[in-house]
Amino acid sequence: MATDQRIAAIDTAAARMRAWEIAAEVPDPEVPVLTIGDLGVLRDVRLMEDGTVEVDITPTYTGCPAMSVFTMDIETALLKAGFASVKIRTVLSPAWTTDWLSDGAREKLRAYGIAPPAGKASRRALFGDDEVACPRCGSLATEKVSEFGSTACKALWRCTACSEPFDYFKCH
Numbered sequence: 001m002a003t004d005q006r007i008a009a010i011d012t013a014a015a016r017m018r019a020w021e022i023a024a025e026v027p028d029p030e031v032p033v034l035t036i037g038d039l040g041v042l043r044d045v046r047l048m049e050d051g052t053v054e055v056d057i058t059p060t061y062t063g064c065p066a067m068s069v070f071t072m073d074i075e076t077a078l079l080k081a082g083f084a085s086v087k088i089r090t091v092l093s094p095a096w097t098t099d100w101l102s103d104g105a106r107e108k109l110r111a112y113g114i115a116p117p118a119g120k121a122s123r124r125a126l127f128g129d130d131e132v133a134c135p136r137c138g139s140l141a142t143e144k145v146s147e148f149g150s151t152a153c154k155a156l157w158r159c160t161a162c163s164e165p166f167d168y169f170k171c172h
């Protein structure tokens with residue numbers, strides 16, 4: 001490989017990594033404490049020869065209204081960072097599950113007062129409802145109030161120990 005080409009390859013790798021970091025930092029419009037990197041929504045970032053950044057995302061919920069906001073925010077962030085053009089691809093398979101949430105994301109949810117998904121989505125399918133710990137006091141004496149919380153992606157629960165209501169990030 002000629003030196004010029006080698007430098008170009010290094011530049012491309014660095015630019016791709018930068019594009020990934022910028023895209024990963026875009027906050028979830030519904031839970032702003034989480035980024036799409038935390039959620040596992042960001043699947044891949046490619047830098048094309050013409051300088052276009054291609055971003056693959058997998059929506060958390062099909063038809064989740066937040067997705068169109070994500071898409072625009074990712075595009076805006078990358079254009080602002082100097083990338084010439086951005087193409088967002090939605091990848092539906094494999095489907096996103098709460099198992100893709102990073103451990104850091106679960107901690108951030110709890111600190112924000114939202115109970116993170118309990119256990120594995122696959123296990124829940126077998127054993128039914130989750131055991132949900134109160135994000136405030138950690139008690140397992142909790143009960144579901146409503147299948148829908150402040151958004152469709154969350155359910156409303158209540159802790160019978162500290163009697164506080166809280167959002168539960170639904171496991172699926």
Ligand SMILES: [Zn+2]
Nearest residue numbers: 134137159162
């Ligand atoms: Zn509690």
